[in-house]
Amino acid sequence: MINKDITSYSSIFSKDYTELRVQENRQITIGLLNGDVIRNDSSSSSGVSSRTFKDGNWGFSSNPNISDKSVQSVIKSSTDNVKFLNKRDNNRCGILLPESFANHEFDHSSKKEKNNQKYWIEYLKSLDDYIKTNHSKVTSRTLILNSLDMEKNLLTATGSTSFSMTPKSHLYIVLSAEKDGNPIEFMDVYGGLGQLDDVFNNPKNHFKAIDKQVGYLIDKANGIHPDAGKKEVVLDGDLAGILAHEAVGHTTEADLVLGGSVAGDNMNKQVSSSLISLVDFANVYQGEICPVPVYVDDEGVKSEDVTIIKDGILKSFMHNKDTSRHFETNPTGNARAYAFSDEPLIRMRNTAILPGKSKLDDMIASVEDGYYLMKTGNGQADSTSEFMFAVTMGYEIKNGKLGRAIQDTTISGVAFDMLKTVSMISDDMKWTSAGMCGKKQPMAVGMGGPAIKCQINIGGR
């Protein structure tokens, strides 16, 4: 637990705009491989950082010690660093950042009595025993339980203060089977916002999902390679989230727009079917807290929802203070840092395509020859808006009915072309937050969406 009161340090800020952040990240990781404990770890990393802005340049410094002396040291060092840059290059002399002021406390710590690591090892062991006992076709079992608590305390020179404790907990189950001597694996992930005790209650609650996962694995072991090329597909809600994140989200981060992203030329233009609306939610969606809630960002800006696409028209980018100055708009509260030693970057929070009016069954029934794609792995964006992401579970659709399962593949498309092919959107919504987004630093992000019918490139044979 870090010290909540750092306001007194404002007296030692230099005259220049300064941010001071004290942060601790705590992680628990337990891993079982075929019943053996391969990881049993509880770790933490904490410290203090300062960032100073003057004349268009930033200085940053961090220290793992949290004390009056180290706070003074990082403030001095970040000030010295910005002076170094200003002395070498004064081209941007006079640039000022937009001022902001926000105060918020958010603590999502569990109120329950905490179970110890022995409990969680036994928890995983009972899941492993269940799989071993009930699913003889499973040839290998890897179970990983991971929790990350991110606790931050922020003070800025313009008077913003923020305390946040944002936890996430996930259970990763990787199961393998064999077909003709070849290994086939399928991973599913469970969990979301909250500490372990709030997210996971009873091993028995997972049994049904595990049975379903094994069913998919066996289908996949008997699956086929998809036919490579452009196909009509129904993307399940799990995939719509990563579509929102990779295909559009990254392309509309304002720093990437300045870096040449194609989104920069498309503001207020039609970039998708009018069925598509896409929002980066700050913290709440329809009255429910999002998987990665952000109330005040790491520049002390109040986090606001950003409507990126409204009825098919590109409406907004996600900003930090510096890009909002450049684009002459307001900062949106998207500046976030992963560790105490990291500077804030523009990051998505909870990026989602909004639900439509169709039913998933009707969407599948409407496809003559295509694929229903259900689960995803990693993904990547591009400045051209050409995205890709892995598909780890899916079925072919023939004459409106699900057929054989498919083996692992990758799908891709140019977002601002592909999204124009969207013809149906389901009326439900799924959120995920298991992955970490990579952009110089890792970052927890939420992704959400309904099922989507569209045309997309699929890899295969």
Place this chain on the structure above:
Amino acid sequence: MTDQSIIEYTLKQLKKQGADKYSCSLSNSQKQELNIEHGEMSLFRTTYNSSLSIEAFVDKKKGSSSINKTDKDSINDTVNKVIELSKSSKPDDCYGIAEHQSSQTFSCGSKQVDLDLMYDSLSNFNEYVKNKFPKIILEAAILDFTRINTFLGNSNGIDFKINKGLYNFGPMFTAKEGKDTSSFNYTGFCTKDIIKPLHKYGTIEQLLKETEEQIKTSPVKNKFVGDIIVTPDCLGDFLSMLESYISDIMIISGRSVYKDKLEKSIANNKLTLHSHPLSDRLDANYFVTGDGYVCDNSTIIDKGVLKTLLLGIYGANKTGEKRSVNGGGAHIVEPGDKSLKDIISSTDKGVLLSRFSGGYPSDNGDFSGVAKNSYYIENGEIKYPISETMVSGNICQMLHDIKDISKETINFGDSIYPWIQFSGITIS
């Protein structure tokens, strides 16, 4: 406490609290980092950190923790936590720590940063890009000097000190003309000293030129099975996939396609892949394995034959196979005898694959992904830069289907790679 006494104190506390076997490491790092964002050098970071990692075994049960504090109270709390974690775990006869080895100190790179050199090098690079490649937007370019001093000890008496100081550079860029945009591209290198302009390292100059060419692209016209020529920037991705198949988790779980392939042919006999962490040819050396053994150089694939798995102590004990003499990486791929130009000339139909944006490969080796910053080749000539093109194949089969390896290689400081031509890839 001094760094050495922190290790000694931690080991003493672990023994006192009842650990049967234990190890710990302390790393103190200092990084100075200059950042270009959108063509302007606008951020200078100085970061300090410590990392104290502790692993303990009680009654053949394991626990571990790492913190970034080195005061006595924090160490005592963490030692108690690790002992508690160990006691709460399940026993396994296969856990172990490194055996006793004589004390050693290892060094690599520079002790002191030259900040003015860093600034001037990065500033000159920025100007060079603006003048020579006017269509390039330097989205980000990060030059850092990172100094890490590490101390390692365990209950078998190992006592190692490792001092490393390296410059690392990574530019990321896009080309833009009017409303047309290329894919972003990136590369990087590490070096002990900056002795030439940054664009002269690795493939930077070549990729900047190619990225400007890639503003206008086309998809390949039809699906076909053909060759891919994987560039040095892209080859590491495929070799990392291979390494994952021969490492602890995949071998222990029995999921690896290479589980029974030691001393057997897994690739065309043109391929020899070394893991040489101690090589004088590489600036980024490493000296000790993750388990605490002093490294040696090894050959992973010798003329197509798999010579070693990449197992740590646990993996070796679990499978009965030999422990690897290093932790992999530090790749040096033996060059071939044909020039890249001749390899391209010999390609009927295929893709020069400069960046692979794809999913992690399946356990059976299947992979698919998008060919980025790449070119279509037909009748021995590079025809045009491509987009919206996918490549699919199986990495195990692909290694057997090597047609040629270039005589030219690129040294990135942490690896040396040639261009490799593979056949039988589905391109769509």
